[in-house]
Amino acid sequence: xxxxxxxxxxxxxxxxxxxxxxxxxxxxxxxxxxxxxxxxxxxxxxxxxxxxxxxxxxxxxxxxxxxxxxxxxxxxxxxxxxxxxxxxxxxxxxxxxxxxxxxxxxxxxxxxxxxxxxxxxxxxxxxxxxxxxxx
Amino acid sequence: xxxxxxxxxxxxxxxxxxxxxxxxxxxxxxxxxxxxxxxxxxxxxxxxxxxxxxxxxxxxxxxxxxxxxxxxxxxxxxxxxxxxxxxxxxxxxxxxxxxxxxxxxxxxxxxx
Numbered sequence: 146x147x148x149x150x151x152x153x154x155x156x157x158x159x160x161x162x163x164x165x166x167x168x169x170x171x172x173x174x175x176x177x178x179x180x181x182x183x184x185x186x187x188x189x190x191x192x193x194x195x196x197x198x199x200x201x202x203x204x205x206x207x208x209x210x211x212x213x214x215x216x217x218x219x220x221x222x223x224x225x226x227x228x229x230x231x232x233x234x235x236x237x238x239x240x241x242x243x244x245x246x247x248x249x250x251x252x253x254x255x256x257x258x259x260x261x262x263x264x265x266x267x268x269x270x271x272x273x274x275x276x277x278x279x280x
Numbered sequence: 281x282x283x284x285x286x287x288x289x290x291x292x293x294x295x296x297x298x299x300x301x302x303x304x305x306x307x308x309x310x311x312x313x314x315x316x317x318x319x320x321x322x323x324x325x326x327x328x329x330x331x332x333x334x335x336x337x338x339x340x341x342x343x344x345x346x347x348x349x350x351x352x353x354x355x356x357x358x359x360x361x362x363x364x365x366x367x368x369x370x371x372x373x374x375x376x377x378x379x380x381x382x383x384x385x386x387x388x389x390x391x392x
Contacts, residue, residue: 153341233382233383237378
């Protein structure tokens with residue numbers, strides 16, 4: 146049960162700060178009560194929407210990163226669907242992507258460590274190595 | 281369709297090229313003699329921006345990066361115009377579709 150999800154949702158722009166805080170804390174408590182963990186909550190502020198959603202042209206974007214199971218997300222989404230001020234949401238699973246990025250980072254670091262001295266030779270090698278990879 | 285099969289057979293390390301440069305009597309040149317009269321033949325060997333800058337994560341949230349690959353009408357630009365390599369084009373496409381869903385990018389801008 147260590148899936149990491151990013152849940153981005155848009156709240157109507159004419160919402161009060163306290164209500165927004167209440168909503169976020171409700172979601173957070175939902176996450177923790179279902180045995181998950183909230184990694185971060187980021188308020189991305191008011192933005193102009195690319196198209197009108199429910200007759201709104203702007204919206205407040207909030208990004209919630211949480212760890213948990215699929216059932217947790219199911220419950221969160223159900224809640225968001227019912228909540229009136231939330232006009233749109235999108236959940237993305239990020240743990241697989243994160244694994245891939247970490248692997249790439251590791252490979253790059255191990256490559257760098259393999260030949261730290263003689264930078265001239267290593268740059269030539271890296272150039273020679275990189276060319277067939279990209280081509 | 282036929283061109284694509286030919287290019288897979290003649291895999292001479294041409295990463296981004298859809299068609300091999302010189303086949304038959306046509307001289308190896310740039311946009312001089314296009315295949316079907318198209319001008320965008322092999323103009324200045326475009327490189328994949330993501331491969332060059334080593335950007336691995338294409339997030340749906342960075343709209344400025346994604347907007348470079350979206351036309352004015354909101355359509356996703358094909359990779360033969362942008363020079364993006366296939367795996368990155370796939371990820372880019374998914375990211376653009378996610379961004380469209382969350383109203384960061386339009387589905388259809390000023391419809392051309």
